[in-house]
Amino acid sequence: MSTLEAMKDTPSKLQEEAKKIQLSGSQAVLEALLAEGVDTIFGYPGGAIMPIYDALYDYNDRLKHILVRHEQGGIHAAQGYARTSGRTGVVFATSGPGATNLVTGLADATIDSNPLVCITGQVFAHLLGTDAFQETDVINITAPVTKWNYQVTDACEIPMALAKAFHVARTGRPGPVLIDITKNAQLQLFEYEGYKPCNHIRSYRPKPIVRKEYIEQAAALINEAKQPFVIFGQGIILGKAESDLKAFIEKAGIPAASTVMGLSALETDHPLHMGMLGMHGNYAPNVLTNSCDVLIAIGMRFDDRVTGRLDKYAKQAKVIHLDIDPAEIDKNVKTTVPVWGDCKDTLPILTELVERKEHTTWLAQFRELEQAEIKEVINEELNPSTDVMTMGEVINILNELTHGDAVIVTDVGQHQMVTCRYAKFNQSKSNVTSGGLGTMGFGLPAAIGAWYGAPERTVVAIIGDGGIQMTIQELGTIMQFGAKVKILILNNEFLGMVRQWQQLFHDKRYSFVNITSPDYVTVAKGYRIPGRSVCERKDLKQALTEMITHDGAYLLEVMVGKENNVFPMVPQGSSVSEIRLK
């Protein structure tokens, strides 16, 4: 009997077998997400991604999809999710405007190292390059703002492309990956051979080889140091090395300060935590950066907002730089001993090699300068002598109410710096902010994602009156899906940070920094979110308590001083030790 005759005899069986392994490209996308352990997607549908959304209809019980109000909101939400959960955020968007709306979030996620996988629909492959409806060259547009991107035009490539995407996004220095899938590939049926996770790409080496001789050199420098100083960044959180950092500084008795992105990696009240670095950071760590003899930078990248004027930055010190990204070593600050590697691997070896020490007189220098900052800045900020409310006192009461256990999400501007300065953090992954890109409008959507990443925690989004109006549409997402986000608007009726600069450096020529606000409580009410506005100190604590204890989303607007400035400040072009207290 020929094969053909055999097939005639059992057509149904053969067809059934064939069906078992036939999947559409869209189904393969969702199978890949399930295989990677994805549970939440932030997205917005549209023409070119409709086959994936059609398939999602059948996966609704296994994959939670949050319909955002704008793709930028979607990607910021995925960033917030990635930050609080430590997992990879997933975004769906359609072609053309859907994809271009992701660009700001991609740039933000790249510079702040957030692991994301963004899936965008694309026009049919035969229409590529023809200026088709909603066609944009998203691969080339996003190349500079993604860790990797790839266009799929054949469904057979989908499992491999997504496996590679998740591998690239979360390994090494994490970052966003964009996979652009043409509509024909989404629709195409192909023989599905299962999902194989990717753990090696020959041209991509995320995990550097740890070179022990450098760690030995570093330990020798640290053991000889009289005034060693640790500065750490988000690399600690990304490397899950919080306890390793603590063990290291405690054994070596070294004072440590955080970058904006590193906040919450070490609890705020730790006796060796000397505060925040940078333009609006604390006085002591900035000043003493230029006094230490060995500067140990861990998982941070010497951003210009941290270093101030580079040619006057820690010139007296020997610099040890621990980072996973080789491109960061010697990029801004010349290193004496580079320790390239995952700090989860390198820190324990270093801790092993350093001598147990206490640098009492050195620590006293920090405490002394801290007293100066308390006297000149902090006292008045936290306990103002006038009736005008300050941002700092709001954060201070918030600390009391949350005991430092909340996830604090900030937008960008004065409120961000004040919050980073005064918020207390007891546990890691609690500080969600746009550090590198400084994206106004980040706060509200990021807070939504942050809540989905850690729904058991209190999530407070602290946002200025400028930033909230950039992505206020995401109140709709909260309304529809019930994220229990506490929205705290610190309203100073100005684009405060720009105004501060105009005051200090542009002769108080206030050029377009006067911004009016809608009645936020009414707007929130329109979205069925309860809210309240407070303009007097006597109501503040009670209002904050109401916001925190309310079971669900809540919007609280606090009217704060219009022309308050954030101090201390390292003026642009100045050295960190020239930080101004007023």
Added chain:
Amino acid sequence: MEKQEYTITLYTENTIGMIGRISIIFSRRKINIESLNTSPSEVEGIHRFTLVIHETEEVVRKLCRQIEKLVEVLKAYYNTNDEIIWQEQALYKVPTEVVTEKAPVERLLRQYGASAVVIRNDYTVFETAGHSEEIDALTAALAEYSLIEFVRSARIAIIKDSEGFHKKLKEFEEAEPIAEVVENRYLGKQDKIFTM
């Protein structure tokens, strides 16, 4: 630090869009790529880029690190001119009557080792290879003799000290990197220390 000519050699996967990904790393810093050549390499399936830029060593090193961050790039090397053997090729179209009637032209072509590729009644095409200075000198000289058309290729270069990419690729193809990999030519030199 002095700016000088650097030749950058990249080993990459042969995927669509690599030129764009690489070029934006230069254009982002407003650096002009003087010459760019892509070709297969000594290893099958691995592509080789040769770029020439005029920059300081510090900038070139940072650029190479950032290029190596691209997922599809296996390795980036940079070299000064004394560390490489390099060539460029040029084609010249000259009126045939000029070549036959003007003695200096013939001398010039001999002097620069140019050879005829095509000879027609109306014009002759010569080919020569060498360093860009030599090619530029011949071009300038021929310009005085009704040079009709001129084109010079991108630089191609071989690194004097390189052992080729076969061994390195084997290391890269292993799932776990092996500990002995030493790619750091500054190893032990404190002033120029970095790890790779």
